Amino acid sequence: NTWVPNIEPGSDFSIYNLPFGIVSTKSDPAPHVAAAIGSHILDLKVFFTHPEGPYHRPFPSFHEFDGFEALLLDVFSQPTLNAFAALGRAVRSKVRNTLQQLLVAQTPYPSVLRDNMPLRAAALLEDSEVTAMHLPMTIGDYTDFYAGYYHAHAVGTLFRGPDAALQPNYLHMPIGYHGRSSSIVVSDTPIRRPVGQVAHVGEDGKQIVSTGPTRKLDIELELGCFIASENRMGDSVDVDSAAKYVFGYVLLNDWSARDVQAWEYVPLGPFNGKNFATTISPWVVLAEAMEPYRTVPGHELDRKSLQPYLCEANTENVLDINLRVYLQTTAGVTTPITRTNSRYLIWSFPQMIAHHTLGGCPLRTGDLLGSGTISGPDGSYESGSLLEVTENGKKPLKLVQTGTRTFLEDGDTVIIRGFAGADWSRVGFGPCRGKIIGPSLKK
Amino acid sequence: NTWVPNIEPGSDFSIYNLPFGIVSTKSDPAPHVAAAIGSHILDLKVFFTHPEGPYHRPFPSFHEFDGFEALLLDVFSQPTLNAFAALGRAVRSKVRNTLQQLLVAQTPYPSVLRDNMPLRAAALLEDSEVTAMHLPMTIGDYTDFYAGYYHAHAVGTLFRGPDAALQPNYLHMPIGYHGRSSSIVVSDTPIRRPVGQVAHVGEDGKQIVSTGPTRKLDIELELGCFIASENRMGDSVDVDSAAKYVFGYVLLNDWSARDVQAWEYVPLGPFNGKNFATTISPWVVLAEAMEPYRTVPGHELDRKSLQPYLCEANTENVLDINLRVYLQTTAGVTTPITRTNSRYLIWSFPQMIAHHTLGGCPLRTGDLLGSGTISGPDGSYESGSLLEVTENGKKPLKLVQTGTRTFLEDGDTVIIRGFAGADWSRVGFGPCRGKIIGPSLKK
Numbered sequence: 001n002t003w004v005p006n007i008e009p010g011s012d013f014s015i016y017n018l019p020f021g022i023v024s025t026k027s028d029p030a031p032h033v034a035a036a037i038g039s040h041i042l043d044l045k046v047f048f049t050h051p052e053g054p055y056h057r058p059f060p061s062f063h064e065f066d067g068f069e070a071l072l073l074d075v076f077s078q079p080t081l082n083a084f085a086a087l088g089r090a091v092r093s094k095v096r097n098t099l100q101q102l103l104v105a106q107t108p109y110p111s112v113l114r115d116n117m118p119l120r121a122a123a124l125l126e127d128s129e130v131t132a133m134h135l136p137m138t139i140g141d142y143t144d145f146y147a148g149y150y151h152a153h154a155v156g157t158l159f160r161g162p163d164a165a166l167q168p169n170y171l172h173m174p175i176g177y178h179g180r181s182s183s184i185v186v187s188d189t190p191i192r193r194p195v196g197q198v199a200h201v202g203e204d205g206k207q208i209v210s211t212g213p214t215r216k217l218d219i220e221l222e223l224g225c226f227i228a229s230e231n232r233m234g235d236s237v238d239v240d241s242a243a244k245y246v247f248g249y250v251l252l253n254d255w256s257a258r259d260v261q262a263w264e265y266v267p268l269g270p271f272n273g274k275n276f277a278t279t280i281s282p283w284v285v286l287a288e289a290m291e292p293y294r295t296v297p298g299h300e301l302d303r304k305s306l307q308p309y310l311c312e313a314n315t316e317n318v319l320d321i322n323l324r325v326y327l328q329t330t331a332g333v334t335t336p337i338t339r340t341n342s343r344y345l346i347w348s349f350p351q352m353i354a355h356h357t358l359g360g361c362p363l364r365t366g367d368l369l370g371s372g373t374i375s376g377p378d379g380s381y382e383s384g385s386l387l388e389v390t391e392n393g394k395k396p397l398k399l400v401q402t403g404t405r406t407f408l409e410d411g412d413t414v415i416i417r418g419f420a421g422a423d424w425s426r427v428g429f430g431p432c433r434g435k436i437i438g439p440s441l442k443k
Numbered sequence: 444n445t446w447v448p449n450i451e452p453g454s455d456f457s458i459y460n461l462p463f464g465i466v467s468t469k470s471d472p473a474p475h476v477a478a479a480i481g482s483h484i485l486d487l488k489v490f491f492t493h494p495e496g497p498y499h500r501p502f503p504s505f506h507e508f509d510g511f512e513a514l515l516l517d518v519f520s521q522p523t524l525n526a527f528a529a530l531g532r533a534v535r536s537k538v539r540n541t542l543q544q545l546l547v548a549q550t551p552y553p554s555v556l557r558d559n560m561p562l563r564a565a566a567l568l569e570d571s572e573v574t575a576m577h578l579p580m581t582i583g584d585y586t587d588f589y590a591g592y593y594h595a596h597a598v599g600t601l602f603r604g605p606d607a608a609l610q611p612n613y614l615h616m617p618i619g620y621h622g623r624s625s626s627i628v629v630s631d632t633p634i635r636r637p638v639g640q641v642a643h644v645g646e647d648g649k650q651i652v653s654t655g656p657t658r659k660l661d662i663e664l665e666l667g668c669f670i671a672s673e674n675r676m677g678d679s680v681d682v683d684s685a686a687k688y689v690f691g692y693v694l695l696n697d698w699s700a701r702d703v704q705a706w707e708y709v710p711l712g713p714f715n716g717k718n719f720a721t722t723i724s725p726w727v728v729l730a731e732a733m734e735p736y737r738t739v740p741g742h743e744l745d746r747k748s749l750q751p752y753l754c755e756a757n758t759e760n761v762l763d764i765n766l767r768v769y770l771q772t773t774a775g776v777t778t779p780i781t782r783t784n785s786r787y788l789i790w791s792f793p794q795m796i797a798h799h800t801l802g803g804c805p806l807r808t809g810d811l812l813g814s815g816t817i818s819g820p821d822g823s824y825e826s827g828s829l830l831e832v833t834e835n836g837k838k839p840l841k842l843v844q845t846g847t848r849t850f851l852e853d854g855d856t857v858i859i860r861g862f863a864g865a866d867w868s869r870v871g872f873g874p875c876r877g878k879i880i881g882p883s884l885k886k
């Protein structure tokens with residue numbers, strides 16, 4: 001369904017996807033915008049600035065808006081997607097649709113790209129031409145929610161027993177906290193094992209406090225949602241308008257030091273247990289590409305008990321994205337550890353946005369929302385964290401071939417994958433990957 | 444001690460202060476950098492770009508560094524202080540010292556400014572020429588600590604009784620959480636009463652959840668600390684080097700909706716109860732100006748029980764800043780409600796920085812740290828929040844002339860003031876002020 005060569009079945013980047021990201025290439029190391037298609041990228045900076053490109057030659061579709069290409073020309077030379085996101089959904093959809101029309105096998109505009117060899121050679125690059133992927137957005141604020149019902153339930157059961165598993169507020173609002181934006185990194189950035197302050201109870205029953213590398217380094221499988229549009233401070237966003245604020249999605253690994261978190265989090269929430277690193281996948285899958293994959297939540301809220309500001313008219317309000325987590329050891333052996341789906345989120349991103357802005361908190365272009373850890377009902381293979389599957393380290397997880405894990409060891413690589421749709425029409429993310437390196441031990 | 448006219452005794456902006464801020468003026472509405480001196484500002488953009496200014500005329504002190512003025516020329520035309528902060532403490536001190544030398548009564552360089560009438564007329568402006576003050580920094584991340592010992596103790600006593608007042612971790616680390624940077628506003632920005640979700644127990648003992656304007660709108664008197672220097676992700680900052688990372692200080696009011704916060708904060712901390720607004724004073728008092736006012740904390744930690752990474756060689760590690768809070772009603776009557784001092788912080792900013800970066804979390808230029816609410820040992824007049832002084836609304840506070848308050852009412856204006864030093868050499872902040880406006884009530 002596209003003339004771009006070498007798309008494999010099961011590629012995350014079918015023509016139905018066309019995610020946007022920030023690349024450096026061999027010919028242009030300055031970070032700029034590209035779209036992914038199969039094993040290629042379409043370098044959008046080159047595409048719009050090339051002398052043989054549509055900006056310099058008549059091309060009806062791009063000439064419908066006054067000043068449209070001039071806008072895009074600048075937007076795609078930027079080192080982040082913020083300017084593109086801020087153009088609004090109508091313009092973004094128009095750009096994506098037009099690019100799809102250029103890339104489809106029977107393109108109505110063959111002369112623009114497919115048969116335009118100088119432009120095609122310059123702008124349609126093998127992914128081996130990409131020398132680096134960068135953080136796709138400048139992230140002002142990062143908020144991490146806790147909307148994974150089975151995760152909240154499993155962790156609550158672990159620490160407080162099955163009768164008090166969910167806190168009294170859990171089913172009334174999307175619980176969330178403010179995260180740290182400065183330590184959000186793109187896939188393949190090495191993750192240093194953090195040093196932290198921890199406490200344990202000694203043999204005499206007394207509390208012993210110490211400082212050292214975390215012994216409970218964990219993952220959190222999450223979906224990330226980038227904000228495109230801004231609300232004015234003091235104004236809330238209506239839940240049924242909130243989808244318009246979404247730019248797109250990424251996979252997110254909210255690395256967590258469980259021993260640090262356990263000691264620090266009362267009463268103000270997680271801090272150093274979380275703020276050392278958060279990894280996201282590099283390609284932003286636009287909201288439009290995920291539209292066909294909306295579904296009802298795997299565990300539905302009782303709508304009658306919801307506050308009106310959280311009652312969404314659309315009941316298919318979460319996404320049907322297959323999620324996988326793999327652990328790869330230094331020996332190169334890979335163990336699948338999680339197989340779940342984002343429909344197990346009990347709160348939708350529109351509900352999170354409506355709640356976040358209820359008191360007038362302003363969202364800005366580039367803000368990132370984490371969904372909270374996503375787990376399915378079967379804790380043995382659907383857990384989005386090692387905390388759950390190993391019951392806080394009590395039940396080691398068997399790896400393929402040899403070895404076990406309670407929490408992560410130095411040298412381990414964690415890979416999250418996610419995709420919706422069938423083999424030839426997948427809408428996926430590419431890997432969200434990070435390798436653990438040893439702690440920094442000073443003096 | 445300065446030739447600048449009309450400095451009153453008790454002015455926050457003596458020549459020993461010289462804080463930096465971002466102004467719009469009648470002649471130049473584009474936000475840019477100025478320094479405050481008495482009832483005047485020295486417009487630094489004008490000062491460095493004016494044809495009669497030191498950049499264009501020989502002036503030894505500014506010519507000592509290569510490229511120094513060119514740097515400053517650009518830095519002071521910026522709409523935030525980030526570029527100035529990033530120059531490093533040596534350059535910032537040099538700039539401040541040189542400006543002091545120009546402004547002192549017996550200036551060794553009278554021809555540069557004092558007797559240079561064209562420049563003086565253009566750059567030394569009455570504060571009535573300032574049409575707006577702006578947020579002084581672009582704030583990447585905002586972290587709010589909880590280092591006010593007597594506040595933590597009073598609030599803990601209120602909710603858990605005197606025996607369990609402090610959580611077990613409180614004396615072991617500076618407890619903090621990530622705040623919301625998008626809703627930080629400069630003094631005099633009106634504060635809209637937030638709508639939020641709250642819960643109370645009904646007559647039948649059942650929990651009743653509702654949504655509406657907060658009924659417990661409160662203040663938190665805090666000191667803010669802006670970060671100048673960056674640490675690399677993965678690297679921690681040594682506590683004895685941490686002072687170098689500080690750019691300067693502001694007053695901070697962490698507006699809080701106590702009913703919203705009480706319902707939402709378990710287990711991940713405050714969210715909508717805090718993220719609707721945080722007000723800071725507009726002038727950044729540089730760390731250098733506060734150097735003479737270092738002192739020992741009003742309540743000292745037992746150093747023997749401290750983790751080594753928090754043991755500071757310098758025992759005079761907090762600041763001796765007199766803090767005042769006033770409440771002004773719509774009738775224009777002002778009641779002093781708080782009279783305390785920042786030495787009641789039990790953790791210093793260097794300790795907060797060492798803790799924040801322990802696991803490798805990167806700090807960036809422009810990041811803001813809140814100290815936590817500052818209260819003194821006497822809750823009746825030294826409380827940094829209404830929660831404490833009214834015992835969560837049970838004991839109304841008497842206002843001057845007539846009326847009482849438990850929490851804030853629409854139309855109330857809260858003014859925080861802070862200063863160190865004696866009348867003619869004060870180092871103060873100017874007001875940190877906000878007026879409560881009624882909630883936004885949609886349909």
Ligand SMILES: [Ca+2]
Pocket residue numbers: 144145220222254370372373
């Ligand atoms: Ca999380």
Ligand SMILES: [Ca+2]
Pocket residue numbers: 587588663665697813815816
């Ligand atoms: Ca606070």
Ligand SMILES: [Mg+2]
Pocket residue numbers: 179253254255256274275276277278
């Ligand atoms: Mg994280």
Ligand SMILES: [Mg+2]
Pocket residue numbers: 622696697698699717718719720721
């Ligand atoms: Mg606040």
Ligand code: NI
Pocket residue numbers: 497498499500501506512
């Ligand atoms: Ni010169």
